[in-house]
Amino acid sequence: MRIYADNAATTKMSRTAIEAMLPYMDKIYANPSSLHTLGQEAKEALENARERVAKILGCEPREIIFTSGGSEADNQAIVSAARIGAKKGKKHIISTVFEHHAVLHTLDKLKKEGFEITLLDVGEKGLVTPQQVEEAIREDTALVTVMFANNEIGTIQPIKEIGAVCRNKGVLFHTDAVQAAGHLHIDVKEQNIDMLSLSGHKFHGPKGVGVLYARKGIALTNIIEGGAQEKGRRAGTENIPAIMGMTAALEEAVKNMDDTTERVAALRNKLIDGLSAIPHSILNGDSENRLPNNVNFCFEGIEGESLLLLLDDKGVCASSGSACTSGSLDPSHVLLAIGRPHEIAHGSLRLSISEENTEEEIDYIINAVVQVVFYLRSISPVWRDLTEGRQQFVIK
Numbered sequence: 001m002r003i004y005a006d007n008a009a010t011t012k013m014s015r016t017a018i019e020a021m022l023p024y025m026d027k028i029y030a031n032p033s034s035l036h037t038l039g040q041e042a043k044e045a046l047e048n049a050r051e052r053v054a055k056i057l058g059c060e061p062r063e064i065i066f067t068s069g070g071s072e073a074d075n076q077a078i079v080s081a082a083r084i085g086a087k088k089g090k091k092h093i094i095s096t097v098f099e100h101h102a103v104l105h106t107l108d109k110l111k112k113e114g115f116e117i118t119l120l121d122v123g124e125k126g127l128v129t130p131q132q133v134e135e136a137i138r139e140d141t142a143l144v145t146v147m148f149a150n151n152e153i154g155t156i157q158p159i160k161e162i163g164a165v166c167r168n169k170g171v172l173f174h175t176d177a178v179q180a181a182g183h184l185h186i187d188v189k190e191q192n193i194d195m196l197s198l199s200g201h202k203f204h205g206p207k208g209v210g211v212l213y214a215r216k217g218i219a220l221t222n223i224i225e226g227g228a229q230e231k232g233r234r235a236g237t238e239n240i241p242a243i244m245g246m247t248a249a250l251e252e253a254v255k256n257m258d259d260t261t262e263r264v265a266a267l268r269n270k271l272i273d274g275l276s277a278i279p280h281s282i283l284n285g286d287s288e289n290r291l292p293n294n295v296n297f298c299f300e301g302i303e304g305e306s307l308l309l310l311l312d313d314k315g316v317c318a319s320s321g322s323a324c325t326s327g328s329l330d331p332s333h334v335l336l337a338i339g340r341p342h343e344i345a346h347g348s349l350r351l352s353i354s355e356e357n358t359e360e361e362i363d364y365i366i367n368a369v370v371q372v373v374f375y376l377r378s379i380s381p382v383w384r385d386l387t388e389g390r391q392q393f394v395i396k
């Protein structure tokens with residue numbers, strides 16, 4: 001028995017995506033920069049993929065750059081906006097406290113170069129408001145970067161409205177839409193987005209490939225130097241098989257989005273109801289503005305790592321905080337950002353489901369979590385202190 005509920009970390013590749021890749025490994029394997037027929041066939045496939053991705057995002061093909069993933073796209077978007085701003089003496093960037101580390105660490109790097117970074121609070125619900133962004137924008141603001149949906153607690157930000165504020169003030173707006181793609185409607189024109197990042201492996205495509213959308217006219221700074229691929233904006237021989245797989249996966253996810261969203265959200269709600277019944281537990285993140293596949297809870301008196309390992313013994317693949325921070329003893333920066341104290345943030349569990357999960361699996365997960373939480377509490381000295389009144393409960 002193995003139940004996969006860690007889709008925010010990565011997803012299983014779909015059959016469609018795998019099959020879309022195969023011909024570009026053993027038949028049309030030439031370098032798209034080569035002038036011979038086979039090279040030109042590869043080039044055609046690449047440009048066809050670019051058109052299909054552009055159509056889904058509502059932009060022009062030349063506004064699409066293929067990258068090695070979400071991290072590279074985030075890095076390139078932010079560094080590019082910083083360089084554009086610096087030329088005009090603008091060295092202020094606005095973001096949020098709960099971004100992915102691909103964003104936060106890029107901002108750290110720019111801070112060392114003399115940029116001033118404002119990180120907006122996200123409140124207890126894990127939401128940013130357009131008003132917060134508006135109030136934070138200054139004369140010297142070069143960029144606003146706010147994620148579409150959070151990878152840990154699944155909260156969805158008012159991207160269109162934040163984009164409108166930025167447009168109005170003439171400030172570039174980037175969004176990390178890695179968790180949103182395939183779950184939420186994305187249209188860069190309608191939603192006032194100047195730059196956007198995607199990652200293939202978060203919507204049943206391959207790993208190591210992603211997309212940066214950059215509105216035409218935005219001068220990109222290269223992160224990878226070398227050949228003139230991607231109109232000189234991203235060097236390196238294009239990963240055609242991965243690009244074809246990602247494109248097919250994105251089309252498939254978007255085509256089925258309405259159906260899967262409804263089904264997955266029903267499973268999510270069942271999971272949330274089941275886990276809410278555990279005493280002294282709390283759902284992290286807003287219950288309304290939330291990705292259809294995300295469940296994130298804190299359980300008082302237990303430790304997330306032990307919870308994960310025991311769930312793994314029962315065949316449930318889950319996560320505590322994000323995959324990037326697991327292995328470190330620091331609690332999740334996202335849970336701290338929504339105001340969970342350290343000891344509570346440590347007892348967290350993220351279950352990110354998919355359309356592949358069944359109702360039986362959801363029942364199994366609920367049972368498994370209930371059993372493991374009760375077991376861990378039964379051997380926890382902290383829990384004994386709480387129940388015997390030597391310590392106050394934080395989660396009522």
Ligand SMILES: *Cc1c(COP(=O)(O)O)cnc(C)c1O
Binds near residue numbers: 178179
């Ligand atoms: C996974 C993820 C990334 C990184 O994408 P990679 O393709 O793994 O580099 C960036 N941002 C968010 C929100 C993510 O969930």
